[in-house]
Amino acid sequence: MATGKFAKEMNVLKEHLGKHQLKFTRQRELILTAFLRQEHITAEAMYHQLAKTDPHLGLATIYRTLNLFCDAGIAQARHFGSQTQYDNVAHKGHHDHLICTGCGKIVEFENCEIEKLQEEVATRNGFTIHTHRLELYGLCSRCRH
Amino acid sequence: MATGKFAKEMNVLKEHLGKHQLKFTRQRELILTAFLRQEHITAEAMYHQLAKTDPHLGLATIYRTLNLFCDAGIAQARHFGSQTQYDNVAHKGHHDHLICTGCGKIVEFENCEIEKLQEEVATRNGFTIHTHRLELYGLCSRCRH
DNA sequence: ATCTTTTTGAGATGGCTTATCAATTTCAAT
DNA sequence: ATTGAAATTGATAAGCCATCTCAAAAAGAT
Numbered sequence: 001m002a003t004g005k006f007a008k009e010m011n012v013l014k015e016h017l018g019k020h021q022l023k024f025t026r027q028r029e030l031i032l033t034a035f036l037r038q039e040h041i042t043a044e045a046m047y048h049q050l051a052k053t054d055p056h057l058g059l060a061t062i063y064r065t066l067n068l069f070c071d072a073g074i075a076q077a078r079h080f081g082s083q084t085q086y087d088n089v090a091h092k093g094h095h096d097h098l099i100c101t102g103c104g105k106i107v108e109f110e111n112c113e114i115e116k117l118q119e120e121v122a123t124r125n126g127f128t129i130h131t132h133r134l135e136l137y138g139l140c141s142r143c144r145h
Numbered sequence: 146m147a148t149g150k151f152a153k154e155m156n157v158l159k160e161h162l163g164k165h166q167l168k169f170t171r172q173r174e175l176i177l178t179a180f181l182r183q184e185h186i187t188a189e190a191m192y193h194q195l196a197k198t199d200p201h202l203g204l205a206t207i208y209r210t211l212n213l214f215c216d217a218g219i220a221q222a223r224h225f226g227s228q229t230q231y232d233n234v235a236h237k238g239h240h241d242h243l244i245c246t247g248c249g250k251i252v253e254f255e256n257c258e259i260e261k262l263q264e265e266v267a268t269r270n271g272f273t274i275h276t277h278r279l280e281l282y283g284l285c286s287r288c289r290h
Numbered sequence: 291a292t293c294t295t296t297t298t299g300a301g302a303t304g305g306c307t308t309a310t311c312a313a314t315t316t317c318a319a320t
Numbered sequence: 321a322t323t324g325a326a327a328t329t330g331a332t333a334a335g336c337c338a339t340c341t342c343a344a345a346a347a348g349a350t
Binding site: 002079080098100101107109111114115117118121122125126127128129130131132133134135136138139140141144 | 224225243245246252254255258259262263266267270271272273274275276277278279280281282283284285286289
Binding site: 166167168170172173199202203204205206209227 | 326327328329330331337338349
């Protein structure tokens, strides 16, 4: 049982690894720790960020590992523009996104009323929600002009 | 003033062209007519579809034209998997998705109240929404047991 | 410590989209 | 109808993001 700031996610990862005959590596630990500090990030951005302290960490490893986090339910991939954003699910429970299709600006928001209505819809259909994804695409005030 | 089945969109396109010093071409008319017959399509799929009757229509032209339709507000680009889907805005039947993470079952639903709240959130942040995506992930009644 | 299995890093490869550019087409002004 | 400037097209090259390949390294069970 891991302890520390990101103990919960670290254990989720370890459990996932155990179930799938995968191994706990220095890189996976490293990338998870870095990932959890962000709300969302691209593989490329994380590559450059980690290169400062670990110059030999490969880009392919970042991609592989972020996709692994998606499988484990820690991250969620989202296509924006030409790139893939990996969202931190831990932050996501109460944060949805307003995304400007002009400049790519992302505004986070939370709205309990919407969440309540989502629960109602789910219940009405016999579902139990674990996570959700709500993205509103449009133009911010600057790009509209 | 164009007449015919897709007169409305044809005029929207012509108006957009006029405003931006762009020209009305055989290809643009052809692609618009084909596009409006679909709910959503990829550039590649449209390329193959049109190749049957117009073998010399270039793929680049399809991409350019579909992006033009997005600018004109006739189409909406949406990234799905590794490809871009171009949605026909005229096909309004917008639905959101309940997705079972156990069996993959997908239930479509529509909820005006949620959409209204989305508008409010957007307005409060200075955004104008063009489209949105709402997916609820969880377990359906069967998979919960 | 040994051995099997998984992972890694670096670069090659692949798939989707956009850029390039000469030839062609559009369309407003003769 | 003809002309001529400006925009568009088609074919292909180029770009970019993400995945694949594979030999070397690391993990973890025995």
